Amino acid sequence: MSTYAFIFARGNSKGLPGKNIKLLGGKPLLAHSICVAQQVPGIDKIFVSTDSAEIAAVAEAFQATVIMRPDELATDTASEWLAWRHAIETLQAQGDSFDVFVSLPATSPLRNVGDVQQCMASLDEQSDVVVTVTPASRSPYFNMVVRDEEGASQLVCSGSQVSRRQDAPVVYDMTTVAYVARPEFIMSNERIFSGRVKSVVIPRERAVDIDDIYDFKLAEMFLESKDTVHVGK
Template sequence: MKTVAFIFARGGSKGLPGKNIKSLNGKPLLQYSIDTAKKVAQISDIFVSTDCAAIAAVARQNGVKVIERPAELATDTSPEWLSWRHAIDYVTEHFGAFERFVSLPATSPLRNEQDVQAALDKLSSTGADICISVTPANRSPYFNMVRLQADDSVEIVVKPEGAVSRRQDAPAVFDITTVVYAAAVTFIQQHSSIFAGKVVATVVPKIRAVDIDDIYDFMFAEAVLQSELYDAEK
């Protein structure tokens, strides 16, 4: 079963301009995703989808192929799902058919190859349409998240069965991360959203689940990369 990895990295970023090729601990952010993909034995090819010449240059310098993304698929409001479909169509037309799709967003540089392999394994073992990555959430809708009512009172977002006096007693909840997405190509071609099919997840520890959106995320990721704790978790 042929598996192809993609990194979707557009040029426009309002939160942190130029972030996808900004130097993080000595190398472009984009390169972290490329390096990880190269370590996964089941991945047979790697493509970077971008609308930006500078990003494309970094991709080629790292030995991966580039897909020129149309401008209409590279705006702030463009659904990434459509970019996924565009990339699949491009690779199928120019390089032949493949069965498994992996997306490794450049904004998650702290993942490792085991995180990617875990998603591929879960996808295969469960027969799911897509495997996403999640990490334990800090807050819980069963315990410390509330919503405002019309009379200015508040209520818990999800009322648990019975009393919950400690967060540890509430059902475990997780945040979706951008560490890895692994999916059947036919699922992406035939549907329009992640939760349109059978979705499974692989759990990633918080230290590897950083998603860089602004300079504070970037600074945190750099601090983690330089820490002994991250070396121990790799």
């Protein structure tokens, strides 16, 4: 089977302007995803979908193929699912078909090759999509609330009788480490949870999702810590 990796990186990020080409550990954020994809056995081609000429230049410098995305698919309100479809449609129009779609968002630079391999291996006949998750720090059964305009609050799972966190069901946060699906599922459905979803658990230190400068600083800290351990060995 042919497997293509895609990195979706728009140029007008509001949370951290220019984040997709901001240097992290000496190379652009975007390049971390490209470099991991290049090391994963079974990934045949790597594409970067973007609306930005600057991002496109960085992608090409790291040997990824660029798919230019229309401006209307690169706004704050645009669904990334539609950007996924656009990338698939662009390749299909060129006569380039493939079997497995892998999205490796630029905002998760701390993933490793093994994480991606595990996600790819988890896509089977009983699943349509594989996502990544990490243990949540809070639970809707115990210490997550909803509130109204007057401040009246109640548990998200308001019928829960859990009195200790240890007794609550284990819950997870979705991460952006990787998404794996078949192109035909993406083209015939409207969202991830339209299908049968499997998840792969990623340790929190590799699941940082960069949205703002605080996330970026956290990623820098984990990256520096990993480099220090490697040097120490």
